[in-house]
Amino acid sequence: MDMTARLILTAAFFIWNVFEGSLFHTAYPVEWVILYPIPYWRLFLVLTTIIAAYWCPRVGVMVALALVFYLGDMFHLTQPWSVTQTQKQ
DSSP, X not given: OHHHHHHHHHHHHHHHHHHXXXXXXXXXXXXXXHHTTOHHHHHHHHHHHHHHHHHOHHHHHHHHHHHHHHHHHXXXXXXXXXXXXHHHO
């Protein structure tokens, strides 16, 4: 059962990473964009990555890659908003 769960999660995150990694500025769900500025959300994501890596290193690597893509896209997606707001003032 444990091996099956590891295989399924590794495959799911691998497919997700291939999809998300091949696109620039991925359209994430609105809730994920709203949660991005909250430090506790990002801390939760890092803790989730640590727990996944402790459980299975392969799952941890896939979760970490998904987190890198998410945080990278969110930084670039929220950056133009900040620049636009400062130019208006």
